[in-house]
Amino acid sequence: PPGRKVLIVYAHQEPKSLNGSLKRVAVEELSKQGCSVTVSDLYAMQFEPRATRNDIVGCLHNSEEFNYGVETWEAYKRGGLSSDLIEEQKKVQEADLLIFQFPLYWFSMPAIMKGWMDRVLVQGFAHEFPNCYDSGLLKNKLALFSFTTGGSREMYAKGGISGDIRYLLWPMQHGIMHFCGVRVLAPHICFAPEYVSEEKRKEMLIAWAQRLKTLWKEEPINCSPEWYFK
């Protein structure tokens, strides 16, 4: 609906890829609805995935023994995080909905996107014990993981060789988003687009656009072990 803000965190090297098209479809459809859409195109930004001392501007809290979690927490509080992190945090802060668009790499997100999670969602900003899970600091936001797979739907079925696809959603949806208080919408999965016809890939894009039309009416999933492991 008009006024809603969406951040798409996008990790694919090739604009012509299905991931690139899925991202474009989301920008178009959500903009048409009157949403304001921002894209963090991680490869294009050459986003830094490594969590290092460079993320803290100026002196360290403890220069004797470097602790990334403590240092970024302290730096956040005094406004001393590196500018690329501050920029991403602003985008997150403003967003009502976060869409993560990526190809599944090794049952998870590509390293460049994992680095976005590791570096952007610092303590003090996204969580601050005991403010985690339902009381995480990013509550009142929604997240949606939209990804493509190499393996087929059958491989990712319960009893399939790769196990139920929901098993691998646990660390991303529960461990990251729910931990920060974000409510999670059902994932959007395009299985094995490389092994289907151009026709089928077009249907995948249409299905995504279709889903986005009624996205704001969706209820978040119940992000507890039952949803994942039954």
Next chain:
Amino acid sequence: PPGRKVLIVYAHQEPKSLNGSLKRVAVEELSKQGCSVTVSDLYAMQFEPRATRNDIVGCLHNSEEFNYGVETWEAYKRGGLSSDLIEEQKKVQEADLLIFQFPLYWFSMPAIMKGWMDRVLVQGFAHEFPNCYDSGLLKNKLALFSFTTGGSREMYAKGGISGDIRYLLWPMQHGIMHFCGVRVLAPHICFAPEYVSEEKRKEMLIAWAQRLKTLWKEEPINCSPEWYFK
């Protein structure tokens, strides 16, 4: 035992950290046994986690539309991967045992280590459909995930707020290592070392050294959904 080769893939910024000590203990104990031990110290190497066109030397197989999986597969076959990847692959090829030593970041490994998985374990080298899982190309090797957590053992208990720690091992142990044919030893987990006494942390180091003494007699876990989700 003498002659066995071990590769430790290590991801911590601070040598004085518990992860740094766990790595050192492993190097010492395994060397004492007569093993030959190699360490890939990812932060010290400034290891590149991003999967990009730079990983392919020379011309692309398809320069119209970049597909990382296809391009690295083709590059592997013609010896055209970037030199940092060839070097890591040599270390993996020679190793009988891979130890991954890291602090848990967001229910998973730090991005720099995920990038090692994304970039080193390319098709043709580590797997080549249908040679995956029990017939993956790295069969006859062992892997062990050794990590520290922020959360306590209670949080990671079945029914705990963060769920059974085994839930989050699925993508790493089954999705990556088992997929490549590697048999997986039980993980080694140090819970919440930042919140215990110096005394307790020393006990953690001793326990790790102790386990390593009889490591070669251990049976791999049965890496199937039952082990993870009961």
